[in-house]
Amino acid sequence: MNLSLLSAGGVTPAGLGPDAITARWPVTATHSHGGVPVQAGLIEQKDPALLRWQKEPRLRRASPITYFMIEAVEQALQGAPHLDRGRTGVVASFFLGCLVYSVRFYRQITEEGRRFASPVLFPETVFNSPLSHVVATLGLGGPVYSQIGDKTCWASALRTAQCWLANGDCDHVIVLAAEEFDPHEVDALQAGGLLRGGLQPCEGAIALLLSPSANSPAIGTIADGYDFRTRQEGLEAAERCLAEFSPHTPLLDTATGWTRTAAAKISRSIIGPKATLTEGFTLSAAADTMRALDIVASGQSPDVIVPVWGLTRQVAAYRVTA
Amino acid sequence: MSATPPPQIAITGLGCVTALGGDATSTWEALHTGRSARGPLTAIVVDGCRVTEGAEASLPSWPSWPEKRLRRVSRSTRLALPAVRQALSEARLLDANDRCLLPRLEMSVSTTACGMEKGEEFLRALWSKTRTGQSARVAQYQSQAQTGAIHDLFGFDGPVMTVANACAGGGNAIGHAADLIRSGMTDIVLAGGYEALSELVFAGFDGLQSLAPEACRPFDRGRRGLMLGEGAAFLVLENAGRARARGAKILGYLAGYGQTTDTHHLTQPAPDGAPLERAMRRALEQSGLDASDVGYVNAHGTGTPFNDGAEAQAFHRVFGAGQTKLSSTKAALGHTLGAAGAIEAVLCLLALQSGQLAPQINLLDPEPLVAKALVGHGERADLSAAMSVNLGFGGSNAAVLFTRA
Numbered sequence: 001m002n003l004s005l006l007s008a009g010g011v012t013p014a015g016l017g018p019d020a021i022t023a024r025w026p027v028t029a030t031h032s033h034g035g036v037p038v039q040a041g042l043i044e045q046k047d048p049a050l051l052r053w054q055k056e057p058r059l060r061r062a063s064p065i066t067y068f069m070i071e072a073v074e075q076a077l078q079g080a081p082h083l084d085r086g087r088t089g090v091v092a093s094f095f096l097g098c099l100v101y102s103v104r105f106y107r108q109i110t111e112e113g114r115r116f117a118s119p120v121l122f123p124e125t126v127f128n129s130p131l132s133h134v135v136a137t138l139g140l141g142g143p144v145y146s147q148i149g150d151k152t153c154w155a156s157a158l159r160t161a162q163c164w165l166a167n168g169d170c171d172h173v174i175v176l177a178a179e180e181f182d183p184h185e186v187d188a189l190q191a192g193g194l195l196r197g198g199l200q201p202c203e204g205a206i207a208l209l210l211s212p213s214a215n216s217p218a219i220g221t222i223a224d225g226y227d228f229r230t231r232q233e234g235l236e237a238a239e240r241c242l243a244e245f246s247p248h249t250p251l252l253d254t255a256t257g258w259t260r261t262a263a264a265k266i267s268r269s270i271i272g273p274k275a276t277l278t279e280g281f282t283l284s285a286a287a288d289t290m291r292a293l294d295i296v297a298s299g300q301s302p303d304v305i306v307p308v309w310g311l312t313r314q315v316a317a318y319r320v321t322a
Numbered sequence: 323m324s325a326t327p328p329p330q331i332a333i334t335g336l337g338c339v340t341a342l343g344g345d346a347t348s349t350w351e352a353l354h355t356g357r358s359a360r361g362p363l364t365a366i367v368v369d370g371c372r373v374t375e376g377a378e379a380s381l382p383s384w385p386s387w388p389e390k391r392l393r394r395v396s397r398s399t400r401l402a403l404p405a406v407r408q409a410l411s412e413a414r415l416l417d418a419n420d421r422c423l424l425p426r427l428e429m430s431v432s433t434t435a436c437g438m439e440k441g442e443e444f445l446r447a448l449w450s451k452t453r454t455g456q457s458a459r460v461a462q463y464q465s466q467a468q469t470g471a472i473h474d475l476f477g478f479d480g481p482v483m484t485v486a487n488a489c490a491g492g493g494n495a496i497g498h499a500a501d502l503i504r505s506g507m508t509d510i511v512l513a514g515g516y517e518a519l520s521e522l523v524f525a526g527f528d529g530l531q532s533l534a535p536e537a538c539r540p541f542d543r544g545r546r547g548l549m550l551g552e553g554a555a556f557l558v559l560e561n562a563g564r565a566r567a568r569g570a571k572i573l574g575y576l577a578g579y580g581q582t583t584d585t586h587h588l589t590q591p592a593p594d595g596a597p598l599e600r601a602m603r604r605a606l607e608q609s610g611l612d613a614s615d616v617g618y619v620n621a622h623g624t625g626t627p628f629n630d631g632a633e634a635q636a637f638h639r640v641f642g643a644g645q646t647k648l649s650s651t652k653a654a655l656g657h658t659l660g661a662a663g664a665i666e667a668v669l670c671l672l673a674l675q676s677g678q679l680a681p682q683i684n685l686l687d688p689e690p691l692v693a694k695a696l697v698g699h700g701e702r703a704d705l706s707a708a709m710s711v712n713l714g715f716g717g718s719n720a721a722v723l724f725t726r727a
Contacts, residue, residue: 001505034448058588095464097486106445106522114370114525122526123589123715126434127486132716136585144583144718145494148436148486150466156483159507160498166505187448191456225428225481227473313466314482 001162002218002321003210005293006172007079009072012204012287013041013278016049017075021290025278027200032186038195040181041202041278043068056137061120063101065180066130068205073134073174076207080172083209089142089170092131092178093157095150095281099182101125130178142170154285155224155308155316158210162222165212177282178205194311199257200278206286217296219289221245222318235262237315238307242266245305245319252295252306254288259309271295271304281311292320328504331577333724334570335415335558337408338668339401340655341377341551345408349655350672353680356699358537358654360549365397366439366521373533377551377656378519386420396437396462397518398554399471401661405514405554406472413558414570421477428508429469429482430499432491432515434660436465439520468516481508489622490581491515492555492663493712493720497579499559500722509564514556515664523659524550530589532626540623540650541630541696543687548624551656555664557671572727574671577611577707580604584717590628591713595636598711598719602640605709605721613641616723617705618673618697620666620680622713623650624657629713634691641695649682649697663712667722670708674726677702 010016014023027039043050043064050067053059059066069092077083102125108117123129128146135144143164147153154177161173181203189195210219223244228237242251253272255263256279278284285308292306299322308316336346341359343349359377368374382404384392392400410416415423444459461467465484473479485494492515499513527533527550534547565572582604584597591598606613619641621633630650637648651669658665673679682696707725712718 034451094486102441102522103445105526106442107449109522109525110446110449114368114521114528115372117525117529119526119529119531122529125522125526126488126715128488128714128716128718129588132583132585132588132718135583136717139585141583143581144487145498146486146716147484148433148465149469149482149484150464153484156481159481160483163498163501163505163507166507167501169501184445184448187456188444188460191444192460193457225426225479227470227479229470229474310466312461312464313470314479316481 001166001212002220003161004213004215004218006209006211007076008290009075009207011043011068011072013043013202016047021206021287022294024276025202027278033183034187036186036190038186039200041200042181043204058136059133061124062133063098063124063130065098065178066133069130069176069178070134070137072205072207073138073176076174076209080209083172085139086141087171088140089164089173090131090135090140090176091145091147091157091160091173092176093147093153093282094127094178096179096185097127097148098125099185100180103182103184150310150312150314151281151285152308152310152314152316154282155222155318158219159222159224161210173210174207175210176207177286179203179280179283194257197257197260198277202278202280204280204283206283217293217320217322220319220321224316226315231258234259235265238262238266241315241317249303249305250301252288252292252304254307255309271301296320296322330562330575331500331503332560332562332565332572333557333574333576333671334560334565334572335409335413336573336668336671337405338553338555338665339379339382339405340553340665341379342655344382344404346668353651353654354678356681356683358683359656366519366524368524371525371528373528373535376519376549379552394458395471396440398437398516399468401518401552401554402468402472402516403475405556409556409558410476425478426480427478428480428511430495430511430513431469431484432495432660433465433517434486434488434491435517435520435523437463437467438522442521487718488714488716489659489662490712490714490718490720491660493710493722494581496557496664496667497581497720497722500576500579503559503561509561511559512556513559515661516554517552517659517661519550519552534625537684538625538653539684540625540653541634541682541689541692542685543689545625545627545630547626549656551658553658553661553665555661555668557667574674574727575725577725578605578609578723580721582719584719589715591632593632595632598633598713599636599639601719601721602636605723609723611707614644616646616707616709617703618647618679618708620670620710621648621650622711623652630689634689638691643694646695647679647697647703648692648695649680651680653684663710663720666710670710670724674705674708674724677704679703
């Protein structure tokens with residue numbers, strides 16, 4: 001089942017709108033909770049296009065990631081105004097999910113006491129709450145999944161879209177990537193050794209509205225689920241994954257952080273270089289999909305393999321064709 | 323040209339770990355004693371909460387792993403691994419060394435809190451400026467640590483779809499596994515869910531005043547809330563043709579799956595239960611069965627006023643006051659959130675195999691709409707189909723329909 005792009009929406013550090021997906025994402029100096037300095041790509045949360053969603057009664061207490069997501073999805077829907085929303089499914093992918101409110105709620109538990117933590121905050125910490133708000137507010141009636149995992153859960157979400165469309169469960173699928181930044185994330189990334197290699201965390205949301213029609217360019221075969229436990233095994237996992245595709249198809253440069261060292265050892269032609277090392281996890285994976293679609297649409301290459309370096313556990317890849 | 327009919331989906335393995343038992347057999351036997359696992363909690367700190375009891379599981383030992391390694395992994399990993407081993411073993415997919423015979427095996431998994439206690443430990447250490455051990459805490463928190471541990475221990479890899487659709491996720495994970503097989507994208511999937519008790523989640527439900535201060539009483543007019551629990555369950559779903567060809571024992575079939583999203587409220591279902599009713603009807607439609615064919619429904623039945631009221635209405639409209647029986651096993655096992663749908667799917671399959679029905683315990687004053695349907699102690703039925711139903715925060719609904727082998 002090939003997936004064709006009907007429209008897209010983006011809330012990225014480069015701004016709002018589809019063009020902000022593949023534009024260079026700027027970073028600003030910030031620091032972790034523990035004082036670790038880092039460059040991070042942050043969203044301007046006072047943007048009126050985001051603030052307007054706070055007027056929705058259901059969204060008054062929603063987390064930042066909800067506003068990123070609903071704005072990105074609304075942009076994608078505006079690009080396809082005649083769509084039957086009742087037959088449109090949504091699958092969201094998260095590496096970190098509702099980080100800001102989760103940290104805040106746990107802090108209240110530990111500092112103010114379990115009985116005094118805000119009860120209205122807790123439901124917003126649940127992974128699928130943001131997508132639930134999006135679906136309820138925008139009236140989407142197809143299947144709805146919130147998927148989690150390392151960065152390869154973006155590839156898994158694309159596969160879910162293929163599955164739903166192949167079974168006729170819906171006519172279109174919005175595949176969504178979203179992350180929000182919290183200073184504690186930097187401490188976690190540092191503890192996990194992920195800041196090495198110049199990784200710059202960022203936040204935002206990207207929504208791709210996909211259809212099963214034969215229009216080109218399209219997302220085709222997805223090779224998902226190749227494990228590694230150590231960074232040395234990362235290259236081997238990538239090579240097993242990429243063996244699923246023709247050795248003559250070029251790879252898109254998608255590696256960030258430590259995976260750049262592994263990616264440099266793969267002997268295939270590379271389309272790149274990657275414009276920025278900013279890493280929004282699922283968000284960056286979604287942006288890579290857009291880059292690949294642009295590359296084949298522009299005729300730069302008839303097809304391209306897009307590796308998804310999961311950073312912590314798995315490698316996936318998929319082919320985009322003209 | 324006629325379309326190829328979708329493949330029949332067989333269940334060839336199942337396993338679970340619950341607060342009533344370390345495997346499916348002991349859980350099933352304990353359920354029929356009418357016992358509840360409710361008791362004081364020792365796994366997490368609940369000081370200061372309004373409610374301090376729940377359904378805590380005994381962590382099964384793992385002889386091949388040293389204690390030091392066990393301490394490093396999350397509680398949810400320790401609950402998941404034995405359930406996976408039971409399922410793979412029953413499906414005859416393990417060799418003598420407990421290694422999976424398939425080098426690649428797709429997984430469809432549900433959790434809501436991953437390895438939450440590791441995330442909590444990370445934050446507490448950070449705030450107290452403790453630097454040691456943080457790397458392991460970060461590594462063990464996220465869902466890929468739990469699914470990765472399954473891969474490592476049993477020696478396979480493959481695509482992993484981890485759905486976090488709150489308390490409906492277990493049903494979604496199993497339904498999605500069936501969808502993958504129906505679509506032809508794969509022909510065998512290890513599906514299930516896991517959840518461990520955690521401080522954040524317990525305090526969250528306590529703060530919402532959703533926890534029952536005494537016994538959890540699903541479908542009782544005096545119900546006052548849910549009982550949190552923990553556990554894991556996994557099933558092997560397989561294209562039935564493939565299962566037969568390799569001589570696997572078929573334990574039942576997944577005949578239908580329906581999912582809907584209730585947009586009424588973030589934490590409360592639509593009072594009339596209409597979105598849940600649609601999920602049930604979709605599962606029936608996919609199966610080609612009539613509601614009267616379904617002999618038993620394992621309800622979501624959390625014991626909260628809103629959930630059970632909506633669910634009773636949906637059940638009544640779909641199944642009427644006919645022969646279909648109903649019970650919520652959460653009164654005995656606790657609400658295991660992302661694992662609930664998977665555990666309850668296992669219980670449906672055991673009911674289909676044995677003809678025994680899990681009793682509705684703690685009932686004093688039954689909800690009139692479903693009073694006649696609620697399962698009494700020792701009740702049996704000649705079942706041909708059973709449905710598991712789940713609802714979750716955010717409005718996720720899942721209905722999974724099983725038939726007898």
